[in-house]
Amino acid sequence: MATIGPIKLKHPVVMAPMAGVTDLPYRLIAREQGAALVYSELVSAKGICYGSRKTLKLLETDEAERPVGLQIFGGEAGVMVEAARHVERFGPDLLDINMGCPVPKITNNDEGAALMLDPERAGRLVGQVVQAVRLPVTVKIRKGWDENHVTAPQVARELEKAGVAAIAIHGRTREQFYTGRADWDIIREVKRAVDIPVIGNGDVATPQDAARMLEQTGVDAVMIGRAALGDPWIFRRVTHYLDTGELLPMPTPREKAEMAVRHLRMAVGFKGEPRAVREMRKHIAWYLKGVPGSARIKRLVQEMTEADRVAETLLEFVDGLGAAADEPVETPRARAGRAA
Ligand SMILES: Cc1cc2nc3c(=O)[nH]c(=O)nc-3n(C[C@H](O)[C@H](O)[C@H](O)COP(=O)(O)O)c2cc1C
Known part of the structure; x- marks a missing residue:
């Protein structure tokens, strides 16, 4: 079974970080339904450093949801390091860094998916965070910026050198946002490019999709986002199918x-x-x-x-x-x- 640093995942199925969705109550529900790992939504590193109450509320965790990752985004090493130290005090099982957010407000600040444009810079930034905390650090990346900048394998290698414990890859470029089909070939390439665990993400909507992604890409786990909106049972259906080959009924x-x-x-x-x-x-x-x-x-x-x-x-x-x-x-x- 996949392990991320000291964390042993019970199943190869995790819930994707989703802004406005994966707050503490929903994470508890997803864990209860069998997600092996859950993440907070992306939280601004600057917001954490300013200590705004609303931002700090996003970092609260509960014993019952472990293992849980808290995700931060930012583009300046100093701010990211300070934010990571704050996050560590909130006691998550891992710290995840967002390199996938496509929203202009974020990418225009050289944060989120903008980090995919410069693999070495991404590696340096993450390396400083890894050095600053004891928590396992993971990163969620995209395929690249656009079809002319498909950087995921290079970014993944830089991140591995920087000491991250695992990488999650969403098989779309920033330019695609959430449109088109996720590219599972790039997920397989990233898996082959590194020796650390890789979590595949994009378009897993059914138990059969999860099984296919695991088989076609060789990833250590699959990450489910949109299919879990209003359907936390997806985690149980997927894990049950992977364990037994049986399809559980949809919820009533x-x-x-x-x-x-x-x-x-x-x-x-x-x-x-x-x-x-x-x-x-x-x-x-x-x-x-x-x-x-x-x-x-x-x-x-x-x-x-x-x-x-x-x-x-x-x-x-x-x-x-x-x-x-x-x-x-x-x-x-x-x-x-x-x-x-
Ligand atoms: C409403 C919504 C909010 C999201 N917020 C985040 C986020 O905070 N951090 C992040 O890394 N990805 C975020 N994502 C991207 C998802 O984690 C995931 O990569 C994407 O939805 C593709 O997976 P899927 O095909 O299973 O939905 C968000 C996606 C959606 C739909």
Whole structure:
């Protein structure tokens, strides 16, 4: 089984860092559903150094979610080193550095995916962070900046020299953002380029996709992002399939509504009712994807401000579905996955 520094992964399936999604409550749910490792969203190294309360809240972790990685982004070595030392005090199992964020606000500052343009600079920056902390340091990279700058294998070699414990690679260039198909060949190239563990990422939407990525690229683990939106059960389905070759059924509307309610309660506990209710709207829309007749409920929930009202509405809705409440919901993406 894959190991990252001292961390032994129980399964070769991890949850991708996602801004606005992989907060502490959702990470706990993903771990409970079998993700072998979870990450925070990207957190600004500068924000950490300024010590803004909102930023520091993003660094909170819980014993029950271990192993957990906290991800930071930045472009200046001094700031990254200082931020990494702060992060270490929050007690994560690993520190991850973001070299994949494609957003102009970040890349224009030479942060995120902009680091893919200069492999040596990326290696130097990461090397300084590795030297500054005892935590294992990992990096999440992309294929490159664009098709003329496919730098992932060079960046990976520089990172290995710099002493990182593992690399996750998303098989798209910065220019692609999230469009097109993830390139699994580049993932295989990165795996071959280094001796440290490599985690493959991009377009794993079904258990079969996960098995194919592992087989085609030789990576040590797969990382799942968008397919886990509203579907934390994906981790259980994937690990079960890898272990047994059996496909578990998709969740039912009742399971989805009950999970959404539990997620909401956890979010209220973690960040207070007003914020939790607001932020849960998108999660609820994701949970209800593919559930027949849920459009009206999704609209209603958008207007609500009280957690109890939201919970009641969701549970009454599934009760009203009759027998359909307990029939698995097939979504087009989960059915088709990534065409072989
Ligand atoms: C809503 C959203 C937020 C994301 N935020 C982050 C982030 O904070 N850090 C990061 O490294 N990648 C982030 N990503 C990229 C994902 O980690 C992942 O690389 C990408 O979605 C491809 O994997 P997938 O095909 O399984 O979704 C984000 C993606 C999405 C959809």
